[in-house]
Amino acid sequence: MMEERRLGIVVSGSLARGVEVRLDGAVSVEDIAVGRYVTIEGEKRRFFGMITDVTLDAIDQRLMTTPPDVSDPFIAEVLSGTSTFGRLHILPSLTIGGDALSLLEGPQQVKTVPTHFSVVHEASEQDVERVFGQVEEKQFYIGTPLDMETRVRLNPGELVKRSNGIFGKSGTGKTFLARLILIGILQEEAAVNLVFDMHSEYGWEGTSEEGRKVKALKQLFPSKVAVFTLDEEGARRRKVSTDFVVEIGYDEIEPEDIAMLRETLGLTDAAVQATYRLARRFGERKWLESFLAMESREEMNELAQSLQEHEATMAALHRRLDSLRRLRFLVPQARDNAIQRILEYLDRGMNVVLEFGRYTDIVAYMLVANLLTRRIHAQYRERMERAMGEDIASPRPLVITIEEAHKFLSHELAGQTIFGTIAREMRKYNVTLLVIDQRPSGIDEEVMSQIGTKITCLLDNERDIDSVLTGVSGKSELKAVLAKLDTKQQTLIFGHAVPMPVVVRTREYGSPQSYKELGFREALELKKQAEEDKDLWG
Amino acid sequence: MSSKIGEVIEASTGEFTAQCYELHRPPPFGSLVKTREGEVEIYGVVSRAETTSIEQGRRPIARGREEKEEEDIYRASPQLEKLLRTDFTALVVGHREGRGGRESEKGGGSGETEKGEKLHHYLPPRPARIHSFVYLCDREEAVQFSQSLDFLSILVGAGVQADELIAASLRHVAAEQPDPQDFLIRSGKELAVLLGGETNRLNTILRRIKW
Structure with missing residues (x-):
């Protein structure tokens, strides 16, 4: 094994706070970056950790008050590393190698700290490989650690066992990251995806920050992805080939769906209660249509009286619900059952991306995402229960991707919406979430604590950082790392699917080469392959 | 000889x-x-x-x-x-x-x-x-002897003129080295450790052995 650069020796520390390392004179603090990996050669085992802070220190406080003549390069060189030196703060996360047992069992969580004066080296590529697992040809990887070439594997199979979150303020590459992860799940067939694609970026094509067009799922994997749309006209204008146009009938909207929109529509509690009464009066499938059909004031007043509701409440409710009519995908009677169609595709192992087209407002998004998810989840639940009882195959694991997650999973709503339920019940019914959000502090704490793997780009709001890091060991250290991420292509990943927190330079996405690496093959190439196959089989 | x-x-x-x-x-x-x-x-x-x-x-x-x-x-x-x-x-x-x-x-x-x-x-x-x-x-012997800088710790405790003595001896030995600059930096670092908090003494010596 190649010997890596020696950085220094351990001088103090604790398991809870991490260890302090005195930097060797030959190593400049300026060559060090937080987020990098190191190994510590303990007496009995090797520790693997991450640099979380860099400090300047001096042997004597007087040096700070009366600095030596450092304009003289000789004096400056003598003093650096001796009288003045750098200190690193390292958070050991795992023990690797050392004895036969640990070699067999692989990396283990640390339960102690290395002895005094253990030597610290930069981690070698092999060490990183040992920790994150070797990436085989065709296996999915998310990127490389800082300043290293080793690929960091993010096992989609492990990932989909829990709900996951992608966080980061806008413009930090959440969408790119989400696309990569969706591709990973798709490629290794760990689960099928249902993506509620608010800005139409995942289905056919998206745009990069610089305005360049990038291929999205359907272009890369046409045989595995179906694009559904709410906005047929828009899709046609954008020349996107869609597989299905989703329409939602008034009869499919239940009072629960309206309750979800309480805040966005500005409904009062009384108004929400009234919807339930309306449903009882007109029937679950008829209430909205019947209610919206009322036009005269007298009719409304009559209804209010018979339901023992306040007239003003009813009028306000009517006005607000009437605003839903502008959503053109809402029709009195849908031509086709979208939920059934989605389930059919999912059952065939096809990934479904539902594009919202021009309906990018949050009302439409929440209404549709919630409505569809609730029905699909109910179906999954039924099938899972049947599968358990009757010993038949359980449905394929499903990952539902939602954006603007804090709107669905806010403290007030998390208890009511289906997404809160899914996040909490984990994979009991084979359904998990991939939430994408720029305001993680808006997400309910309980839901946040159930998120298995957190993939976060740069966050700079204190509350957002706190909420993402809740319950993680070494929180304050990771905070420093998180706040220092680059705005582009850098991500901190921690949680269920990775053995330890890792800062990753996300793999490239958007160039022809990157598509190829992800398994995309040009039409020409496919044709050639087909011809070769024909030759082979005659 | x-x-x-x-x-x-x-x-x-x-x-x-x-x-x-x-x-x-x-x-x-x-x-x-x-x-x-x-x-x-x-x-x-x-x-x-x-x-x-x-x-x-x-x-x-x-x-x-x-x-x-x-x-x-x-x-x-x-x-x-x-x-x-x-x-x-x-x-x-x-x-x-x-x-x-x-x-x-x-x-x-x-x-x-x-x-x-x-x-x-x-x-x-x-x-x-x-x-x-x-x-x-x-020359040869001086170079060989100075491969280890442990002798500096004896000189550090040499009494009143210790600092002058350290500086003079390092100047001598350095002159015989193939790379005097590197030798002086190594010695300087050793002294920085030996003298610990005594930064003034260290500064005095360093100024005297500057190459």
């Missing part, structure tokens, strides 16, 4: 004093010298030199009022050379085991790896013998 320059006239574990064979020609302050006690070669750093009258209590008197040149005084009174003496003291900084007795035939240091030889940078078991010859170490 190390040159013979004097003879031990007083010796203790930590230092030895030698009389120079040539008047007014002591080895330079801070230079590396060696003497011997049986099988053991003892290394010292010249820490003091003085020229006095051979008889304690009889001080020399000024003689040059009528002379034009200083040298004329000695020419006019050749007995002066016999009445004066130059002594120097060396601080013992290390020793080499298992070589004694061969110096005259073999010359300078020929490597620690030579069979049975060991260079130590700490005090020898016994002081030098009176009348042992004292040699000025040659």
Whole structure:
């Protein structure tokens, strides 16, 4: 094994706070970056950790008050590393190698700290490989650690066992990251995806920050992805080939769906209660249509009286619900059952991306995402229960991707919406979430604590950082790392699917080469392959 | 080839004093010298030199009022050379085991790896013998001795003129090194560690050994 650069020796520390390392004179603090990996050669085992802070220190406080003549390069060189030196703060996360047992069992969580004066080296590529697992040809990887070439594997199979979150303020590459992860799940067939694609970026094509067009799922994997749309006209204008146009009938909207929109529509509690009464009066499938059909004031007043509701409440409710009519995908009677169609595709192992087209407002998004998810989840639940009882195959694991997650999973709503339920019940019914959000502090704490793997780009709001890091060991250290991420292509990943927190330079996405690496093959190439196959089989 | 320059006239574990064979020609302050006690070669750093009258209590008197040149005084009174003496003291900084007795035939240091030889940078078991010859170490030997900088810790505690002595000896040894700059930086770093919080002392020395 190649010997890596020696950085220094351990001088103090604790398991809870991490260890302090005195930097060797030959190593400049300026060559060090937080987020990098190191190994510590303990007496009995090797520790693997991450640099979380860099400090300047001096042997004597007087040096700070009366600095030596450092304009003289000789004096400056003598003093650096001796009288003045750098200190690193390292958070050991795992023990690797050392004895036969640990070699067999692989990396283990640390339960102690290395002895005094253990030597610290930069981690070698092999060490990183040992920790994150070797990436085989065709296996999915998310990127490389800082300043290293080793690929960091993010096992989609492990990932989909829990709900996951992608966080980061806008413009930090959440969408790119989400696309990569969706591709990973798709490629290794760990689960099928249902993506509620608010800005139409995942289905056919998206745009990069610089305005360049990038291929999205359907272009890369046409045989595995179906694009559904709410906005047929828009899709046609954008020349996107869609597989299905989703329409939602008034009869499919239940009072629960309206309750979800309480805040966005500005409904009062009384108004929400009234919807339930309306449903009882007109029937679950008829209430909205019947209610919206009322036009005269007298009719409304009559209804209010018979339901023992306040007239003003009813009028306000009517006005607000009437605003839903502008959503053109809402029709009195849908031509086709979208939920059934989605389930059919999912059952065939096809990934479904539902594009919202021009309906990018949050009302439409929440209404549709919630409505569809609730029905699909109910179906999954039924099938899972049947599968358990009757010993038949359980449905394929499903990952539902939602954006603007804090709107669905806010403290007030998390208890009511289906997404809160899914996040909490984990994979009991084979359904998990991939939430994408720029305001993680808006997400309910309980839901946040159930998120298995957190993939976060740069966050700079204190509350957002706190909420993402809740319950993680070494929180304050990771905070420093998180706040220092680059705005582009850098991500901190921690949680269920990775053995330890890792800062990753996300793999490239958007160039022809990157598509190829992800398994995309040009039409020409496919044709050639087909011809070769024909030759082979005659 | 190390040159013979004097003879031990007083010796203790930590230092030895030698009389120079040539008047007014002591080895330079801070230079590396060696003497011997049986099988053991003892290394010292010249820490003091003085020229006095051979008889304690009889001080020399000024003689040059009528002379034009200083040298004329000695020419006019050749007995002066016999009445004066130059002594120097060396601080013992290390020793080499298992070589004694061969110096005259073999010359300078020929490597620690030579069979049975060991260079130590700490005090020898016994002081030098009176009348042992004292040699000025040659380049090769100085380089070899200074491969380890452990001798600096002895110099650091040398008393009043310790800092001057350290600076002088490092200047000497450095001049013999293939890469003096690198050697001085290494020594400087060693001193920074040895002197710990005494940054003023460190600064003083560093300013004196600047290359």
